[in-house]
Amino acid sequence: MTTHMDAEEFRRNGHAVIDWIADYWASLERRPVLSLDQPGAVAGRLPSAAPERGEDFDRILADLDAVVMPGVTHWQHPGFFGYFPANVSGPSVLGDLVSSGLGVQGMLWATGPACTEVETVMLDWLADLLDLPARFRSSGTGGGVIQDSASSATLVATLAALHRASKGRWRGDGVEGRYTVYTSTQGHSSIEKAARIAGIGDGNVRPVEVDDRTLAMDPAALRSMLEADIAAGARPALVVATIGTTSTTAVDPIPAIGAICREYGVWLHVDAAYAGASAVCPELRWTHAGLEYADSYCFDPHKWLLTGFDCDAFWVADRAELVEALTVLPEYLRNAASESGAVLDYRDWQVPLGRRFRALKLWFVLRWYGAEGLREHIRGGVEMAAGFAGRVRADDRFEVVAPHPFSLVCFRLRDADGVDGDAASAALLARVNAGGRIYLTHTRVRGAYALRLAVGAPQTRASHVEEAWRLISAEATAVLAG
Amino acid sequence: MTTHMDAEEFRRNGHAVIDWIADYWASLERRPVLSLDQPGAVAGRLPSAAPERGEDFDRILADLDAVVMPGVTHWQHPGFFGYFPANVSGPSVLGDLVSSGLGVQGMLWATGPACTEVETVMLDWLADLLDLPARFRSSGTGGGVIQDSASSATLVATLAALHRASKGRWRGDGVEGRYTVYTSTQGHSSIEKAARIAGIGDGNVRPVEVDDRTLAMDPAALRSMLEADIAAGARPALVVATIGTTSTTAVDPIPAIGAICREYGVWLHVDAAYAGASAVCPELRWTHAGLEYADSYCFDPHKWLLTGFDCDAFWVADRAELVEALTVLPEYLRNAASESGAVLDYRDWQVPLGRRFRALKLWFVLRWYGAEGLREHIRGGVEMAAGFAGRVRADDRFEVVAPHPFSLVCFRLRDADGVDGDAASAALLARVNAGGRIYLTHTRVRGAYALRLAVGAPQTRASHVEEAWRLISAEATAVLAG
Numbered sequence: 001m002t003t004h005m006d007a008e009e010f011r012r013n014g015h016a017v018i019d020w021i022a023d024y025w026a027s028l029e030r031r032p033v034l035s036l037d038q039p040g041a042v043a044g045r046l047p048s049a050a051p052e053r054g055e056d057f058d059r060i061l062a063d064l065d066a067v068v069m070p071g072v073t074h075w076q077h078p079g080f081f082g083y084f085p086a087n088v089s090g091p092s093v094l095g096d097l098v099s100s101g102l103g104v105q106g107m108l109w110a111t112g113p114a115c116t117e118v119e120t121v122m123l124d125w126l127a128d129l130l131d132l133p134a135r136f137r138s139s140g141t142g143g144g145v146i147q148d149s150a151s152s153a154t155l156v157a158t159l160a161a162l163h164r165a166s167k168g169r170w171r172g173d174g175v176e177g178r179y180t181v182y183t184s185t186q187g188h189s190s191i192e193k194a195a196r197i198a199g200i201g202d203g204n205v206r207p208v209e210v211d212d213r214t215l216a217m218d219p220a221a222l223r224s225m226l227e228a229d230i231a232a233g234a235r236p237a238l239v240v241a242t243i244g245t246t247s248t249t250a251v252d253p254i255p256a257i258g259a260i261c262r263e264y265g266v267w268l269h270v271d272a273a274y275a276g277a278s279a280v281c282p283e284l285r286w287t288h289a290g291l292e293y294a295d296s297y298c299f300d301p302h303k304w305l306l307t308g309f310d311c312d313a314f315w316v317a318d319r320a321e322l323v324e325a326l327t328v329l330p331e332y333l334r335n336a337a338s339e340s341g342a343v344l345d346y347r348d349w350q351v352p353l354g355r356r357f358r359a360l361k362l363w364f365v366l367r368w369y370g371a372e373g374l375r376e377h378i379r380g381g382v383e384m385a386a387g388f389a390g391r392v393r394a395d396d397r398f399e400v401v402a403p404h405p406f407s408l409v410c411f412r413l414r415d416a417d418g419v420d421g422d423a424a425s426a427a428l429l430a431r432v433n434a435g436g437r438i439y440l441t442h443t444r445v446r447g448a449y450a451l452r453l454a455v456g457a458p459q460t461r462a463s464h465v466e467e468a469w470r471l472i473s474a475e476a477t478a479v480l481a482g
Numbered sequence: 483m484t485t486h487m488d489a490e491e492f493r494r495n496g497h498a499v500i501d502w503i504a505d506y507w508a509s510l511e512r513r514p515v516l517s518l519d520q521p522g523a524v525a526g527r528l529p530s531a532a533p534e535r536g537e538d539f540d541r542i543l544a545d546l547d548a549v550v551m552p553g554v555t556h557w558q559h560p561g562f563f564g565y566f567p568a569n570v571s572g573p574s575v576l577g578d579l580v581s582s583g584l585g586v587q588g589m590l591w592a593t594g595p596a597c598t599e600v601e602t603v604m605l606d607w608l609a610d611l612l613d614l615p616a617r618f619r620s621s622g623t624g625g626g627v628i629q630d631s632a633s634s635a636t637l638v639a640t641l642a643a644l645h646r647a648s649k650g651r652w653r654g655d656g657v658e659g660r661y662t663v664y665t666s667t668q669g670h671s672s673i674e675k676a677a678r679i680a681g682i683g684d685g686n687v688r689p690v691e692v693d694d695r696t697l698a699m700d701p702a703a704l705r706s707m708l709e710a711d712i713a714a715g716a717r718p719a720l721v722v723a724t725i726g727t728t729s730t731t732a733v734d735p736i737p738a739i740g741a742i743c744r745e746y747g748v749w750l751h752v753d754a755a756y757a758g759a760s761a762v763c764p765e766l767r768w769t770h771a772g773l774e775y776a777d778s779y780c781f782d783p784h785k786w787l788l789t790g791f792d793c794d795a796f797w798v799a800d801r802a803e804l805v806e807a808l809t810v811l812p813e814y815l816r817n818a819a820s821e822s823g824a825v826l827d828y829r830d831w832q833v834p835l836g837r838r839f840r841a842l843k844l845w846f847v848l849r850w851y852g853a854e855g856l857r858e859h860i861r862g863g864v865e866m867a868a869g870f871a872g873r874v875r876a877d878d879r880f881e882v883v884a885p886h887p888f889s890l891v892c893f894r895l896r897d898a899d900g901v902d903g904d905a906a907s908a909a910l911l912a913r914v915n916a917g918g919r920i921y922l923t924h925t926r927v928r929g930a931y932a933l934r935l936a937v938g939a940p941q942t943r944a945s946h947v948e949e950a951w952r953l954i955s956a957e958a959t960a961v962l963a964g
Contacts, residue, residue, distance in 0.1 A: 003855055005573060007504045007507065008504075010504050010507075011500060011501060014500030014503070014576060014579075017500075018496030018579075021583030022490075022496070023489075024583060025489065035594075037596075039824040040599070042595055042596045042599035042603075043599040043600075046600070046603045050607040050849070050852065050853055051853070052852055053852040053854050053855075054849070055852065057573070057576075057850065060573075060846055069596070071595040072584060072586060072597075073594045073595070074584075074586075075587055075594075076584075083593070086836070088583070088585035089487065090486065091487060093492075093582040094492075094499045094539075096578075097496075097503070100574070100578045101499075101502075101503030101570075101575055102554060103569065103790055104556075105791055109521070110555070111555055111557075111565070112517075112554060112555045114551070115554075117524035117525040117553060118528070118550060121524075121528045148834050149835060151833065151834040151835045151836070159678075162681070171678055172683050173683040173685055174657055174661075175656055175657045175683075188812075189835070193808070193833075196641075197641060197679065199682065201652070201653070201654050201655040201656030202810075203655055203656075204656060246812070308582050309585070310834075310838060328671040328674050328675050328678075328684075329671070330728070331926045332565070332923060332925045332934070342521040342522070351633065351675075351833065352634050353671070354568070354631045355791075356791045363542075364542055367532070367536070367537045368542065370533045370534055370535040371535075373485055373536045444813045
């Protein structure tokens with residue numbers, strides 16, 4: 001008889017894991033942000049094969065500390081300012097825990113009605129919180145769904161766009177002829193990857209020039225490219241506009257881009273992976289103006305809205321168009337509910353067939369924090385970033401290199417007499433990260449090397465951002481002293 | 483200040499959720515397997531908008547029971563025999579809980595060394611447990627990675643196959659000309675979906691005839707199709723062979739198929755989504771003979787190996803070929819470790835960029851059960867299914883319609899004087915499922931309607947399968963009495 005973990009063992013071990021996480025979170029500030037492990041170190045601490053006989057849970061938990069933890073980079077650390085935040089929270093962890101325990105597979109409405117319906121309603125709640133256009137609500141022609149990530153959302157949008165641009169021929173015949181995709185030079189790498197995966201070829205992703213100051217897409221440049229490509233026989237399928245680019249959080253002008261897309265009949269996908277969360281605050285919704293032009297839109301609650309990975313919220317204006325692009329129906333999935341037309345089957349809204357009950361963590365988060373708590377979280381991040389940018393601006397050695405409407409600040413050491421700003425900035429980043437107290441990443445802005453400080457980890461307070469500035473400033477002194 | 487859940491609240495609420503899950507598992511047998519909710523019932527129990535102010539955790543947990551649970555289909559119920567199992571276990575839930583708490587995003591080795599290295603080692607452990615060919619281990623040219631599902635594994639294999647078949651042109655130029663994909667008439671719908679997503683067109687998926695008795699792919703038919711397509715100017719890119727088809731668990735003859743793929747230079751992907759887990763038992767490894775021909779292979783620990791969704795284990799024989807097909811490298815992801823070449827960056831092995839630390843649940847499961855425990859779990863399922871098939875065979879009203887090497891039995895009411903076997907079998911399924919004690923799904927085998935009984939939920943014991951037979955037998959009497 002297989003030795004399953006019985007109820008009492010599960011309770012005891014489960015309480016121990018909960019305590020372990022609580023202790024871990026409490027210990028974060030004392031840990032170095034980055035793992036100090038060299039490549040191969042974690043693997044070297046693991047045996048070369050699975051045990052023949054089962055082991056005690058206490059031993060497994062002890063090895064978690066001894067084997068795994070030295071190799072962990074602490075994304076929830078208050079000094080984690082790298083990439084974009086991928087924050088998590090107590091209610092998210094517990095909602096996801098319920099999902100694991102239920103073990104529901106919600107590929108069809110019929111295989112877990114609650115898994116589907118809670119998700120539809122949570123995406124409507126989010127649409128309401130962000131004040132998205134009515135067409136994205138499930139009460140109209142649209143609706144929302146959870147994708148694993150914004151990359152997958154972009155891919156799904158690309159597929160629906162091909163379905164439309166080919167007038168339905170693409171499903172059976174594949175990509176015939178040359179389709180083109182447009183995004184700004186600042187668009188995310190997942191757009192290129194989606195075009196490659198979809199068989200368009202990443203060479204057919206056209207980088208549209210941006211405004212030199214704001215780094216936002218230039219609509220006139222988009223129009224010129226579209227016209228030139230059409231004249232050359234290509235078929236424009238998709239424009240991806242970004243609210244909050246990965247490099248600097250630039251905001252593309254959606255109203256102007258949207259009008260062009262409508263004129264040319266091109267699918268408009270708006271990628272707000274990181275910055276979309278900010279639309280819970282009315283004062284930041286100017287970034288979402290023009291969204292009524294979008295055919296699809298997404299943002300990641302798993303970035304800046306306290307919901308653990310994976311949770312990308314993706315909406316379409318016309319769900320029938322999406323389902324038509326993606327549906328497949330083998331005999332073994334036929335069922336009365338699907339045939340009634342009264343339910344949504346989310347398998348037809350995504351690449352995989354199976355899906356877990358991810359809406360639970362969103363439900364727990366939205367109820368625990370309430371709209372008010374989420375707004376405070378976003379406002380805190382924006383305010384801390386603004387404070388940091390103020391520090392940088394007040395120091396002549398530095399420059400802030402891009403607008404910072406959200407919680408990311410891009411900055412660098414200036415070029416000066418005897419100072420190569422690129423080299424100095426790269427050296428500064430290396431020194432700052434080596435200290436273990438904070439972690440920043442980099443990008444290039446207008447070709448110049450720049451540091452990125454992204455606020456958003458749940459434990460980050462103004463004092464941590466202050467400390468970050470002190471460390472950066474002190475290391476800059478050391479770098480500039482040579 | 484945003485009101486985060488503090489450490490003491492997290493402990494208290496976390497212990498409550500753990501207890502809730504333990505109680506839920508203990509209550510499963512007393513619950514109806516299927517939700518009785520009508521479409522819209524769950525949504526109707528939810529408010530139309532998120533609360534403005536945060537709510538107490540106790541209220542959220544109470545609503546879990548009142549609002550969500552009536553809409554849950556219980557995949558872990560001992561009477562759940564539908565589809566394939568999607569089983570979970572205590573150690574899996576707790577490993578995933580640790581992952582949620584760490585909140586690590588492992589897109590790069592550098593963003594979480596342990597997230598990458600534990601995964602590489604766990605996939606090597608699994609390769610060892612299943613006795614996969616050496617070329618799939620990370621110590622050679624290959625290696626494994628966790629995908630969300632076998633659908634995504636098939637997609638990734640399709641992309642690598644296009645990269646190879648196009649001699650690298652596909653990345654930049656897209657799908658040019660007509661590529662073809664081959665799988666048996668019994669292949670999973672995800673193969674068609676992957677071909678559609680990849681821009682090949684699902685019309686270019688060629689269904690290869692099967693042996694009428696075993697329902698396994700006929701290699702001679704594969705060869706004829708390949709030759710005819712090549713003669714017609716198509717470029718065969720991929721063959722997907724299946725170990726354990728979804729409909730009946732047929733096993734394609736990999737040695738013969740593999741030799742043909744090698745002869746024509748076509749990528750061979752072997753999809754063992756459900757049945758791969760059985761290879762932990764030496765006596766069931768005959769199904770995996772010929773795997774040394776495969777370019778890629780996958781199975782789902784989240785189906786029959788006690789690891790919660792999502793966890794598809796996917797291996798390639800040549801990781802360089804896969805990475806070359808999928809890599810993109812924007813400036814903001816550049817880092818010293820990646821450039822050293824000493825690490826794996828799993829973002830280049832999958833569709834999305836981000837990824838959670840899914841290897842932890844696998845590590846917990848493999849250690850808790852040990853190889854021995856996993857084998858017992860599989861053997862128990864195979865034995866119970868064989869026992870059930872014996873009951874069916876001993877009853878003249880029924881027929882077993884396909885071989886059952888694993889834990890799925892396909893059967894139906896025979897056609898007889900005054901009995902339309904299809905209609906009677908469909909009626910039988912409806913009656914059996916309406917009772918709430920067990921849940922089976924259906925398929926069509928050689929055109930005939932058949933019921934599928936898949937054993938694999940962790941709590942299922944011989945007594946539950948016996949009860950299933952008693953219910954089916956009694957309902958059959960009622961159906962046949964008209």
